Amino acid sequence: MNSVKAFVLLLILAIAGAAYYFFVYRPRHTALEARYVLTATLPLMDSPAEIRAQIGEAHAGERLEIISSTRNWAHVRAADGQQGWVESKNLLDAETFTAGQRLFAQVSQVPPQARGSLATDTSLRLDPSRDAAILSSVATGEPVEIVGRRSVARPAELSAKTAEQAGDSAPPREPGRDVWYLVRRKGQAGWLIGRYVSLSIPQEIGAYAQDVNLVAWVVLNRVEDNGTSIPEFVIADRGEDQDIDFDRIRVLTWWAARHHYVIAHVEGKLSGYFPILTGNVNGLPAFRLRLVGESGRKFQKVYGLYGTVIRVLGSVDGWESDTIPAAPQKAPTVRRMKRRASRQDNPVRFVPLRARLVGQG
Numbered sequence: 001m002n003s004v005k006a007f008v009l010l011l012i013l014a015i016a017g018a019a020y021y022f023f024v025y026r027p028r029h030t031a032l033e034a035r036y037v038l039t040a041t042l043p044l045m046d047s048p049a050e051i052r053a054q055i056g057e058a059h060a061g062e063r064l065e066i067i068s069s070t071r072n073w074a075h076v077r078a079a080d081g082q083q084g085w086v087e088s089k090n091l092l093d094a095e096t097f098t099a100g101q102r103l104f105a106q107v108s109q110v111p112p113q114a115r116g117s118l119a120t121d122t123s124l125r126l127d128p129s130r131d132a133a134i135l136s137s138v139a140t141g142e143p144v145e146i147v148g149r150r151s152v153a154r155p156a157e158l159s160a161k162t163a164e165q166a167g168d169s170a171p172p173r174e175p176g177r178d179v180w181y182l183v184r185r186k187g188q189a190g191w192l193i194g195r196y197v198s199l200s201i202p203q204e205i206g207a208y209a210q211d212v213n214l215v216a217w218v219v220l221n222r223v224e225d226n227g228t229s230i231p232e233f234v235i236a237d238r239g240e241d242q243d244i245d246f247d248r249i250r251v252l253t254w255w256a257a258r259h260h261y262v263i264a265h266v267e268g269k270l271s272g273y274f275p276i277l278t279g280n281v282n283g284l285p286a287f288r289l290r291l292v293g294e295s296g297r298k299f300q301k302v303y304g305l306y307g308t309v310i311r312v313l314g315s316v317d318g319w320e321s322d323t324i325p326a327a328p329q330k331a332p333t334v335r336r337m338k339r340r341a342s343r344q345d346n347p348v349r350f351v352p353l354r355a356r357l358v359g360q361g
Contacts, residue, residue: 035074035091037062039137044084048073056082060136061187064091092135099126100135104189107182110275112145113216113236116197124190128152128180135190144197147189148182148274149215149245177242205233205252205261212237215246218276221285221305223254230254232305234276234287246272249289253308265303265310273319281313281324290319 037058044056048070056078058064064076067083074088092100103126118140125132128150138144154176179194201209205217216236222229232253236246249272251265271292278287285305292298302313302325314325 033066034094035064035066035076036094036097037064037090038092038134039090040139042086042090044076044078044082044086046084048085052085055084058086096126096133096135099133100188100190104184104187107147107184107189110147111218111278112147112184113149113218113274113276114146114199116144116146116199118142118144118192118196119198120196122192122196124183124185124188124192126190128178128182128191130155132191136188138185138192142185143200144181144183144185144192146181146183146197146216146274149194150180150182150191151177151242152180154178179242205235208235208250208252208261213239216274216276218278218287220251220278220287221253223256225254225256225259230256232285234278236272236276244271244292245274246270249276251303251305251310253305255308262308264305264308286313 037060040060042058042062043054044058045052046055047053058076058078062078064074064078064086067075067077069075069088072088073085074091075083075085077083118138121140122138123134124136124138126135127133129152180191181194181197182189182191183197199214201214202217208214214235214237216234218234218236219231220234221232223232224230232251234249234251236249238244238246238248241247247270248266248268249270250263252261253264254260255262270289273290273292276287276289278285280286281302281304287303287305289301289303290298291301297317298319299315299317300319300321301315304311304313316323316325
């Protein structure tokens, strides 16, 4: 009697094991669709079984053909013909990959607004949302270029958790918001949470970041000084308003005679949004600010750099137009430019923060 019970028990266990294996490892389809590697590196295994060996490696963005798949694994073929098994969670579907490529194309020509590196491992997403599709993984220390920014309401459950941690004695607060950066890295673009990025402010303009929240430094022009190419910058900072990207700009031009930067232009009380775009007007360096007026009107303000003098060329409606203002303000004459340059020797008008080149006195 005991032997019969043992036999029945073993039979039940065998059936259960076979059913589990069939559910987990049975092929779901055999269509040769394309997927793309999501992680920096992806081991290529000889089998999806518990005991398996690595036989190769795929890299981020690499295209793999799906020969067949199970619940958790995909049998793939790489471009060189090598076949193996990879975990399906590390693959990106073709539709999302294509959307990511479109996003990169849209921002590929945007000048970097700032640069930084990742303070922690995180994911690059298609949209500024914690629920958006993941485009790739970004490792701690990896450099990124910031080309956009957006302030987004934090999910209700996270805001509630933050309020609970603050305690009952804390005053009521508005729902929290997350700041997201649109970044470029290694031929990709995507969104990640801004606080995960540590900004890498250039040493030569570090003095201008003191006591302000510097959020952007865009190269406007380059000049030569003793055979060295020196960048001239539009820099932007922001006060307490997190909904705008910047509220003040300064233009730093290079004073070659004294080998340091001077502030050529300051403008505040702005409601500005990235990106700050650079270009040229009639062969001279120029830049555009995306602004919002008091009535909510979106417009661009266009500036030109004439030697060391910044002039407002005018404004155009909307943020997408690349039109040059129809009636730009009169450009300064050579005499006025020389007179302005001579005033740079007056410490009352110019109080430059010294940001000297290494090795120059």
